Amino acid sequence: MKYKALLLSTFILIITVGLLAQTAMVNVPGRNTISLNGQWKAIIDINDVGIGNWAAIWKDKTPKSKTDFVEYSFEGGPVLNVPGDFNSQLPELNYYESTIWYKKTFTWHKNDNRLFIHFGAVNYKCDVVLNGEKIGHHEGGFTPFQFELTDKIKEGENAVIVRANSQRVKDGIPALGFDWFNYGGITRDVHLIETPAVFIEDYFIQLKKGSDKEVQGWVKINGANSSQKIRVQIPEAKINYSIQTNDSGFAEIKFPAKFLLWTPQQP
Numbered sequence: 257m258k259y260k261a262l263l264l265s266t267f268i269l270i271i272t273v274g275l276l277a278q279t280a281m282v283n284v285p286g287r288n289t290i291s292l293n294g295q296w297k298a299i300i301d302i303n304d305v306g307i308g309n310w311a312a313i314w315k316d317k318t319p320k321s322k323t324d325f326v327e328y329s330f331e332g333g334p335v336l337n338v339p340g341d342f343n344s345q346l347p348e349l350n351y352y353e354s355t356i357w358y359k360k361t362f363t364w365h366k367n368d369n370r371l372f373i374h375f376g377a378v379n380y381k382c383d384v385v386l387n388g389e390k391i392g393h394h395e396g397g398f399t400p401f402q403f404e405l406t407d408k409i410k411e412g413e414n415a416v417i418v419r420a421n422s423q424r425v426k427d428g429i430p431a432l433g434f435d436w437f438n439y440g441g442i443t444r445d446v447h448l449i450e451t452p453a454v455f456i457e458d459y460f461i462q463l464k465k466g467s468d469k470e471v472q473g474w475v476k477i478n479g480a481n482s483s484q485k486i487r488v489q490i491p492e493a494k495i496n497y498s499i500q501t502n503d504s505g506f507a508e509i510k511f512p513a514k515f516l517l518w519t520p521q522q523p
Contacts, residue, residue: 281402281457284374284447292360292373292416292446296338297330300348301355307383307419313357314385314417330359338446339376341439342420351437358418358442366411370451373416374402376444380428383419397422397429397438402449418442454479461488461509471495471513477505 281287299306299313306313306328317326336345342356343349349356364371373384379397383390387410392403422440426432454477461473477484482505488497493513501507516522 281372281374281449284376284400284445284449287447288450289374289447290362290450292362292448293338294360295335296358296360296418296442298334298336298342298359299328299330299357300334300352301328301357301419304355304421304423306355306357314383314390314419315388316359316415316417330357336441338442339444340441341379341443342441343437343439353422353424353438353440355419355421355423356441358420359415360446361413361415362448363413364409364411364448366409368453370404370406370453370455371409372402372404372406372449372451374400374447374449375418375442376400376446378418378420378442378444379422379440380438381419381421381423385417385419387414395428397443400444405448452479454481454484457505463515464510468517469512469514471509471511473509475501475507475509477501477507479505 301311301313305311311328313328316330318329319326334346336342336356336358338358338360343352373386375382375384375394377398377400378394380395382394384392384394384403386405386408389408391405391408392401394401420441422438424430424432424434424438430436430438457476457478459473459475461471464470464472475486477486482501483503484501484505486499486501486507486509488499488509489495490513493515495511495513497509497511499507499509
């Protein structure tokens, strides 16, 4: 009996766009990344007032004169480790369910590439601010997401501020009646991702369902000039397949192939 797997000591999938090879957004470890993990400054916002314009924690105000009154400051406050939930890091946050504001500064030298900030997960609701400008919102504590910073990043020092709110709601996960605790915070890795102007956003490839002689999949390109020539290579199977993406940057991958399938006799 033959199983639908491939007897290839190294199965290599190479997808190229012009001369610039890039992996998809779903494959963050394979990208050009800079980690923002580590210690982040924090503000505990029990009543979740910092998102409005009155308290405006997201603006990261600092007093410019002795008469200026600023109620909140990241300086001199607690420091939290990222990734990690905030409940287990400070005793006073053990059963806390509301908002924590995080702040991280980093230095960036502008170039012709594009820049994204990618979060592995933030539980549960999240707002992201760069240099005092709101750049995005995400809801869902277990899904990755990213925002593009290309036109918003500045030369030199930049500050990213994240609002993480773990308050349970009746139509959220977990809802009000769940019997497990909703640990909040930036719970997975944070990375800056640098890409060329046109890059592979996502792709999928496998044997066609129900067939051991045909490969099927797709690829999605992101960029102003999304119509590109795509090349799929599987060297050990002597496959070199090319296709052109459409104006939306999408191409369906479909080609015949003869593979030596895995068996108990030839594992």
